[in-house]
Amino acid sequence: MNFKTQFFEDYQIGHHRETLGRTITETDIVMHAGQTGDFFPHHMDAEWCKTQSFKKRIAHGTLTFSIGIGMTATEINPEAFSKGYDRLRFIKPVYIGDTIRVVVTISDKSDSKKPHLGQVTEHVEVFNQNNDIVMVCDHILLVNRKTDNTQQ
Template sequence: MGYSSVHLFFDDLEVGMSWESGGRTVTESDITNFAGFSGDFNPMHVDHAYAANTAFRRPIAHGFGVFSMASGLGIQSPPVRTIALLSVRTWSFVLPVFIGDTIRVRTRVVEKTLRGRGKRGEVVWNRAIVNQEGKTVQEGQVITLVECRPLAKMNLQPAVAQAGVNGII
């Protein structure tokens, strides 16, 4: 699947623009699948009896699992011609996410830097993952590389016809 006409180029983005994604409800299957994929079987995430005796009283979702879900939500909010995730500048895990919580991603363009002789650019994004109550559960800045609009090709046809009219050949 390639990019479509709705996907924004670097040139379409302006500092200060912001979006909010649709929601995604975190399930027990999400937590189990992330544990299997990552190998992180910390009982805080997967053992209901253990988690019942903690400050949270129930299992919590993996922080990086929530970060990954938010990455997916951010793909369409906004739809951008992203080439690569370059770095995570800062990131904070603020509040736990529980089974049944619905998360959304709030995204804002913070800075833009043209790269690659105008073929791409770096975008710094503020991202906040919020729960169904609007409380921030994770937040920080990520930097992506985004495709620029293709440069217009100049017409380099010799001006022979014009030169011939003026007698300069």
């Protein structure tokens, strides 16, 4: 884990970072089902899945989200904290054995209601091993400014 202090003024629109890959396992799916109570057949019943268009068990969207976001947490900025996520979409299914990677791009910066903070939006894209996009969302950060905006 790497601590990287960045203030609002340090973020540049268009800057991106990319993670290494992570293979989704059956254990991931079973553990996630147990943690969330989501035992829908899409995730747990291989025989039922054979009768569906996707043909095999798929990872929970929330599993893809939590692993994907967790993969981006290799840098800790003590000057920022998460406000939440917007526009979350599951584009394609993720299957057991798929390897996902994440690309995070700074897509927007704006003022915050609190003058000592700025808002930074990171556009998050999760890809599978075939370079197909499987999930997208926007991560909203509140980031300390180097100087208080009320003094300008």
